[in-house]
Amino acid sequence: MLLSNYHSHCTFCDGRSAPEDFVKFAVSKGFRAYGFSSHSPLPFETFWNMPVDDMPEYIAEINRLKEKYKDRLEIYTGLEIDYLDGTYNPSIPYFQELPLDYRIGSVHFLPIANPLSEANMACIDGAFSNYKEAVDHHYSGDLRRLVKHFYDSTMQMVESGGIDIVGHIDKVYMNGENYRESLVAEKWYRDMFTACLDLIAEKGVMVEINTKILTSKNKTFPHLNYLPLLLERNIPVMVNSDCHTPDLVNDGRPEALTLLKQLGFRSTRELIAGKWNEIAL
Ligand SMILES: [Zn+2]
Numbered sequence: 110m111l112l113s114n115y116h117s118h119c120t121f122c123d124g125r126s127a128p129e130d131f132v133k134f135a136v137s138k139g140f141r142a143y144g145f146s147s148h149s150p151l152p153f154e155t156f157w158n159m160p161v162d163d164m165p166e167y168i169a170e171i172n173r174l175k176e177k178y179k180d181r182l183e184i185y186t187g188l189e190i191d192y193l194d195g196t197y198n199p200s201i202p203y204f205q206e207l208p209l210d211y212r213i214g215s216v217h218f219l220p221i222a223n224p225l226s227e228a229n230m231a232c233i234d235g236a237f238s239n240y241k242e243a244v245d246h247h248y249s250g251d252l253r254r255l256v257k258h259f260y261d262s263t264m265q266m267v268e269s270g271g272i273d274i275v276g277h278i279d280k281v282y283m284n285g286e287n288y289r290e291s292l293v294a295e296k297w298y299r300d301m302f303t304a305c306l307d308l309i310a311e312k313g314v315m316v317e318i319n320t321k322i323l324t325s326k327n328k329t330f331p332h333l334n335y336l337p338l339l340l341e342r343n344i345p346v347m348v349n350s351d352c353h354t355p356d357l358v359n360d361g362r363p364e365a366l367t368l369l370k371q372l373g374f375r376s377t378r379e380l381i382a383g384k385w386n387e388i389a390l
């Protein structure tokens with residue numbers, strides 16, 4: 110089993126340790142490849158996104174680590190880029206022109222008004238109280254409308270391109286299940302999710318199996334119940350821990366890899382010498 114992780118956050122965004130601390134941990138666990146994916150700059154400042162002025166230093170620091178550890182670990186420079194709307198997303202020239210090894214596209218924010226500012230965003234990934242307030246005040250108390258907005262944004266992100274991996278494809282269910290427990294089992298929800306997967310399969314984009322809350326809450330993104338739908342569509346996957354501290358670099362990975370095998374997945378996508386390869390599980 111080749112150990113790798115392509116989704117991680119360090120002190121350049123909301124991660125809790127310097128990049129080199131993650132590298133040291135990965136080396137100590139025998140990892141083959143490690144990728145950083147700081148939260149992309151946005152048109153407004155947030156607590157967890159990287160300021161645009163820090164981008165050159167981010168790239169330089171990962172390059173320094175690539176060189177320093179080249180005999181022990183393949184290190185990659187990625188970015189977790191927010192899809193906000195048609196004007197600010199992974200496909201815009203700013204992100205496409207950065208010297209990155211890969212791009213993860215994620216939806217954390219749903220714009221509910223203009224212009225693009227933090228006050229005009231419904232955040233689906235924060236505290237449940239904020240999520241509930243967004244549903245109640247901006248989607249007329251209709252959870253389905255917020256979920257539709259989320260999957261519409263995800264599909265527009267896939268359609269506009271410029272990404273290698275869809276990040277935590279169904280994060281909307283995490284708070285959504287607290288709003289309505291039956292959410293993931295409802296037919297309309299399944300229909301929205303499968304429409305999104307069909308588009309992803311058509312475009313040939315990868316989907317990560319995100320284990321950020323597997324150990325703590327026994328949940329993955331995509332939802333455990335929906336993993337077979339990826340297999341049916343031959344969607345390429347890899348396992349990512351989305352860690353914010355070095356001790357969680359490998360969190361949930363052994364369990365997720367075992368589960369994928371049990372479900373019938375035969376391989377994961379891995380970066381080898383800078384190219385994505387299909388590697389047997
Ligand atoms: Zn994310």
Ligand SMILES: [Zn+2]
Nearest residue numbers: 116118189351
């Ligand atoms: Zn992340």
